[in-house]
Amino acid sequence: MKTNRRNFLKVSTAAGGGLVLGFNWLQACNPASRQVSDAVFHPNAFLKIAADGWVTLQAPNPEIGQGVKTALPLIVAEELDVDWAMVKVEQAKLDTENYQRQVAGGSGSVRHGWEALRQAGATAREMLKQAAAKEWKVSPDECTTEKGEVVHTASGKRMPYGELVEKAVALPVPENPPLKDVKDFHLLGTRIPNVDNPKIVTGKMDYGMDTKREGMLIAVVARPPAFGQKLKSFDDTETKKLPGVKQVVSFDDKVAVLGTSTWEVMKGRDALKIEWTEDDPRETSSEHQKAFEALLKNNSEKPKRDDGKVEEVFKKGNRLIEGTYEAPFLAHNTMEPMNFFADVKENHVELYGPTQLPAHSRKVVSEALEIPEEKIEVGMTRMGGGFGRRLDIAFVVEAAKVSQLAKAPVKVVWTREDDMTGGYYRPAGMYKYRAALKDERLVGWHLQASAINSGNGTRENNFPAGAVQNFRVDYHKLESPITTGPWRAPNHNFIAFSEESFVDEIAHSLKKDPVAFRLELLEDAKQQPIGEVQYDPDRYKAVVQKAAEMAGWGTKALPEGVYQGFAAHYSFSTYVAQVAEVSVQQGKINVHKVYCAVDCGIVVNLSGAETQIEGGIMDGLGHALYGELTFKNGKAQANNFHQYQLMRIPDAPEIEVAFLQNNENPTGLGEPGLPPIPAAVANAVFAATGKRIRKLPFRKSGLA
Known part of the structure; x- marks a missing residue:
């Protein structure tokens, strides 16, 4: 049954008795209802309220550790106003008749399901209020809900949801149920343990x-x-x-x-x-590097973005700086092959x-x-x-x-060796940046980029696009039989390193504070935008300022030999800024602490949100320090962890995360914590040593 206005929400009595609410996780529609006695009902996704008061929610999206099996039901439970201790969550099977987006990717589960999930919970809540009001012979407006009960405000009478199920089934479904005000949330934004934690820690979770x-x-x-x-x-x-x-x-x-x-x-x-x-032709990583260098000598036939007159501004005798950044192939290395x-x-x-x-x-x-x-x-x-x-x-x-x-x-x-040598990988790439400077301002920006098999590796509408009068991005795709594909924060994971490192280079060349320089550019994007601006300069500025404040940027006395580096990036509709505190001793980079400010709109589950940001930082840092996979005659030159180094516990820094409070709809969290950290660390290394790291991984930077 395809989703439409009439079957968006269906109410039925299930075989065991109860109120079942099916709802579409992506699209809020006006619901309709029907009563089904003992029929087995497969909704688009469903909420079942049993006569004993238990609420069962199906989790349609795949759970890969990003926490959606907890977060999505939590949104419904908030609007339903139920006691979370009375909620059970079940993993759904694939059902394209009733679910429209059973995907784990793009940090999209919460942001795509937000409105529909809230409506599903709110609709059930309002129907239960109507049932109680009818029982008490009062107006529903005189009733409220609290932790799985309807309360008559004047008399103090209370009735559990379970006792109202059969009465609620017979009632009409409200067209536009009122949603809670954010200030009235009691579940969202708090710390809720992952629903699978008991099974995970006792070894009972099935993989x-x-x-x-x-x-x-x-x-x-x-x-x-x-x-x-x-x-x-x-x-x-x-x-x-x-x-x-x-x-x-x-x-x-x-x-x-x-x-x-x-x-x-x-x-x-x-x-x-x-x-x-x-x-058959078999490729070697050194050949890729030569091919990148050849491609980057020329512009592409059609630029990805072209504002102003870039070539002209680079020929006018303005001060020019440039930097070329390189990224290797990376394996995914999931714990479970x-x-x-x-x-x-x-x-x-x-x-x-x-x-x-x-x-x-x-x-x-x-x-x-x-x-x-x-x-x-x-x-x-x-x-x-x-x-x-x-x-x-x-x-x-x-x-x-x-x-x-x-x-x-x-x-x-698959064995670990199978996966590392025959899977698919984050594509290698090379990005060449040029900047034109005039009167202590950035007046021209040109990126020439190339990567293996990657069709959109530049994110050309991201910052600093919109803030620079003359701005051009060219891209060359290098075809290869080596299989490549999405790797956590696709494209962003390298573009943020190269872009934010180069912004830092420009700031130092202009003798400007790197944070102040970014704020200056963001203000330009707000006041005098050039072309399309796909980010909100004010929200961007807010995380930049918050991270700097958290870290005491420019004001805090740091221990001897410790230096700070800054980076910020916008991905999956989320704004993230980070400050890394770093020391370099005998060529070894030590990351002591990372401060991270995040604007992801409303935080659904604070525990899950922190975990995702912290995990992204660890993942990005570990691969920036050590991650690399090379090929010789088409064969991967590492097949297990003895040849492919990952970050160890002693390498892990202290991490402090702050979420900016606002009432914007939730945005992605599984990936946005990763992209800024390599640049934040590299910029701190420059502050410490005066040496720019332009090639990943850092262990090959020659700092010793």
């Missing part, structure tokens, strides 16, 4: 790797060892001699070994004798496991197997990390194809 089914086989897949190679032939004679190996199947230049235990099939894969083609379960039968397919794109997974599997989508069921597990890696669905398709070929239920498991 994809925990999936077990009767008759299930485990499969590992031999994939081309280098990008650009293909399967030529294979001999599985020795593999089939192993007692735990049941089948060997090949598909799409891959060979899968299936059996009853992970260890046996891994040994079986090792026993395969495979010949791979050697005649890729895995997925599939059971392909003639009339039904079950897919089950950790994916950030369940609907797209079903679509692509449908096309690959030539099986109609309506015959494919997709269930979602909690994920041991995503970071964009599980937006790729090759591992889902693998499981489906192997199951179809083997005619058995199959769980495909």
Whole structure:
């Protein structure tokens, strides 16, 4: 049933008795109602209030650690005015008939669902008030709600929601239920533990790797060892001699070994004798660097943005500065490697496991197997990390194809080495900046950028666009067989480092305080905007000022050898500014503390919000310090953590986060904490040493 005004909200009595409210998580519509006796009802998403007062909420979005399984139901509970202790949350399966956005990506779950979730809770609350008022023979206006009860203000009478369920079902649904004033929130903005915490800390949480089914086989897949190679032939004679190996199947230049235990099939894969083609082009990271340099010698045919007369201002004898910044490939390194379960039968397919794109997974599997989508069921597990890696669905398709070929239920498991050498990656890139300075002002800005396979790697409408009279962005995409894709804060994760580092360079060249210089540019964007400005200069300024205030920028006496660096960035509709306190000792960068100011609108769950910002800072810092994956002849040169360094506990700084208070709708939080931190640290290193870091990771900066 597709969503429309009439089926946006449906009220029914469920099999166990109760009030069920189905609602669309993306679009607020005028609701209608119907009564269903004992029918099983699958709403777009649903709120069930049982006769015992318990509230059950379906969580439709995949949970990858970003906290939406807690945050989305919390929004409904706030408007419903229910006691959070009386709420149960269940993970929904894929249901495109009733959910429109079952996606984990783009920091979008809360901001896309905000209005509809509030309306669902408010509608239920108003119906319960009407039911109580009818029982008490008073006006609903004389009633309020509090923690799962309707209260008659004058008499003090109270009635629990559970006692009102059957009465509420028969009532008309209000067209436009009033939403709470922000000042009346009692759940949102507080600290609410993650609903899965008890299972996580006791080891009872089910992840994809925990999936077990009767008759299930485990499969590992031999994939081309280098990008650009293909399967030529294979001999599985020795593999089939192993007692735990049941089948060997090949598909799409891959060979899968299936059996009853992970260890046996891994040994079986090792026993395969495979010949791979050697005649396809295979690339090396040094070749990419040369290609970037060649591309950046010229402008693109069509600029991504072109304000004013950039070339003219660079030829007028103005003072010029330039800097070229480089970023390597990065692996995602989720704690839980890729895995997925599939059971392909003639009339039904079950897919089950950790994916950030369940609907797209079903679509692509449908096309690959030539099986109609309506015959494919997709269930979602909690994920041991995503970071964009599980937006790729090759591992889902693998499981489906192997199951179809083997005619058995199959769980495909990737090892860490499989994922690091044959997954997909944050693309490498090179960005060349030029600035023209006149009369102590920035009058020209030119970015020439290039990255591997990345179609929109410049964020050309972000700050300082709109603040500079002459502003141009050119982009060159470098095609490569190396698979690339979203990595936490796609594009932003490198553009913020290069852009904010260069802004700092300009400020120092002008002999201006880096914070004051940013505020000056933001004021220009507000008072005299050039072209389109897609950010709010006032909100941007507010986080810049708050972070500087938190850190005592320019006023606090720092310990000897400790220096501060500043950076700010706008991503996923959220404004973030950071100050890093850093020392450099014998070439080693030590980050002691990070101050972070965030404007994400209304904070839904303070605990979850802090966790996301802190996690983003740690992730961004660790990869800035150490992260790098290189390729030689198409083969990744690291296959596990002994070759791919991550940040360790002793590297972790103290982090202080402040959220600016306002009544704006919530915006993204899963990614915006990451982009500014590399630049904040690099700018602090410059303050400490006078040396600019223009190449990631920092461990190769030659500070020693």
